[in-house]
Amino acid sequence: MITQLNIHYTKKIIKLLFKKTSLFFTEKSFSVKKRLVFLFVFVSSISFSQILIKGNILSETNKPLVGASVYFNNTTIGTITNSKGEFELKIKEGNYTLIISFLGYKTKQLLITPQNNDVNIHIKLKEDSSILNEIVIKKTVYDDNWKHNLARFKHAFLGRTKLAETCKILNEKDIHFNYNIKKNTLTAFTKKPLKIKHQGLGYIITYDLVDFTLKNQNLFFSGFARYDNLRKNIKRKWKQNRLKAFNGSQMHFLRSLTSKKLKKDGFLVNQFKRVPNPDRPSEEKINFAREYFNLCNKPINLSKNISNPKTTLDSVIVTLQKAKLPKYQDFLYKRDVAYKDMISYDNKTPYLSFKDYLMVIYTLEPEEENYLIGMFGKRKKPSGVQTSNIVLLEGKAQIDKSGVLINPNAIFNEGYWGFEAFANMLPLDYKPSSN
Template sequence: MKKGFILYCLFTFISIYSFSQTKISGKIISNENENIEGASVYLNNTTIGTITNSNGEFQLKAPKGNYTLVISFLGYKVEQIPITTSKIPISLNITLKQEDTLLNEVIVHKTKYDDEWKYNLIRFKETFLGRTSLAEQCVIQNPKTLHFEYNRKTNSLTAFAKEPLKIKHKGLGYLITYDLVHFEIKGKQLFFSGYARYENLKKSIKKKWKQNRLKAYNGSRMHFLRSLLAQNLKNEGFLINQFKRVLNPERPSEEKIKMAREFIRLHNKNINFSKRITTPKTPLDSALVTLRKSRLTKYKDYLYKRDVPYKDMIEYIENNPFLNFENYLSITYTKESEEDKYLIGMFGRRKKASGVQTSNIVLLEKKSQIENYGILLNPHSIFNEGYWAFESFANMLPLNYQPQKKQ
């Protein structure tokens, strides 16, 4: 049997997770009926987990709720099992299937650590870890486990990992093990998912780490969702507005822009691009005006509701909370200002400082269930813009993080 990459459960639940726990136990075997020792068994998006013993057995405890039990072992496909915990113990027998060898062969044998790979690694770090001051304090200790594929037709970059990433976060004081499941940059959009494990770098938490963790939490999506559930958004520093996004009527359609570009390409030698045109008199004038208007923003946002009431953001179905709203939400956190790197932007164009952190979110599904510790059951059900898009993985915290109450 292959030796696995052992992942340790590094935290115990505290505070709201300390009550009424359910015992979950079971046995993990391979499809050759061999006991799998060292498999990682944990509840997704929590820090509840353990590893299997020499008999392939595991045992853990979880508070009441709906979870996805994840079983991970190097060389085998990740298994995900939805479970609902209660007072009744849960016992499971799980068989892991071996991973397809084709992708592994591509990753192992085709990866060349040349200039192109180095460039893609920089792009990966800037998008996955982010560009914040905390991201600068993250070190991927095993970067050569990463393999990149670039598709010129779709302008997309995809990343794969042969083994879990080891990330030393000197800003927050964690050693993070991250199982990368999916990573893709497509145009200006980023999508990534995986499973994270957090370990304190030292037993005693430095004052600097406590301060940085609190700063990372304040204004975060986790902070917002917890405040939404507690219905204390204003006290926590959040202002919520609602807006619609529509096509800019002043900007020509994509079809007209394409036709104008083709027309100009055919007459390129005889065109005065600096010509001032008030009223187009010729087809060439019209094409130039269309091309100039193509620089306008494609969409316009129209604010139509300030201080959005809770009933327009959250819905309860069988006592389960769901994020549910129309159009877009603008979420402004008033107790911290933007970082300088956010104002500079990716292309060096400095924005005017507002003194607050503003993020936009849109639901990609009709509604999205919120877990009580401040995450969405399906993290891909919303799309972030603004400050939350700027704050990427380096600013994320383990779900059992609780800010210290002011004395």
């Protein structure tokens, strides 16, 4: 479909140029030969600006896998293999992750970095013989416990934003759960890719879930996503929602950072340090206080005001009261951080690189009401801006040309970006309209 659209678009431009050829020839002083050379170069730049990725997908016994999904992760660029297991895709120069998946086989991923040369790929998929998954599937009962786990999964995975409310997982019963009560950990997996209808953004998303772990309130999930438009004609509402999801997002920030347009795009960046809170007791003292509290056979008033502890029980009460204090304190020491203190280059490759922590403030949109309410119903005071913190986990993080991180696990997001989950994510090839 993408190839046909490009051909159609190119032909349309050629027709328009030739329609104005006679007028163009009479009003300009260039020769006909120069005009035709200009036209050829212009059309060639459109036709050959993309790189062809082709190949075939086979089983280990060299049997063509017909209907295998082949797509670039987190993009709208994808296809399925034909009767010979063959495929063709076109992309622009850059870094891409090619995903090949077929039911009953292990999903394959390849890093593709074409440099103006076509790429030919031959892949053999291995059969998936996961015994553990089959055991869990056979034990799955779609009862109240499964419904409760599904609600927790959707809440964590899709998020709590307004856009999350417009998402619907079409094959919910393909999701299987395992809950470890001792570790308070919920894990989920699927044998088939999730089909998500995103009515808010106008996509049907195929998501191959690799991992989902929810421990207490800490979430980790990973997978491969393919985006397809719900309709050929994009609704105006979808365009507006996509632009709203993009504005202020991490993708928007990284694109603005690499193009040095942060202020113009509405971003302010501050830098801060994070140190342990001296008023909060150590974890060792807190654990001792909790054990002592559990061993007591009498009611204890934890709200008791004790200024000078005299007994062990008094100390336990004070310790448990102070355990509610935040573990860390943040100290802002630099406002309006310079580009050189946020981004570095290695052979013209950009990296997110900075000391301590960055506070990214998007000034052109306020917080959503669901963010202000919070997970536990306690409403925050609105600030009128969206504030996110970036924590580097690996020293630095490479930024792709599309405005995303090559390794998304190289950083940790806090604040507003942590609130915006999967439902607010856009495909990597998304580009906001110039209008």
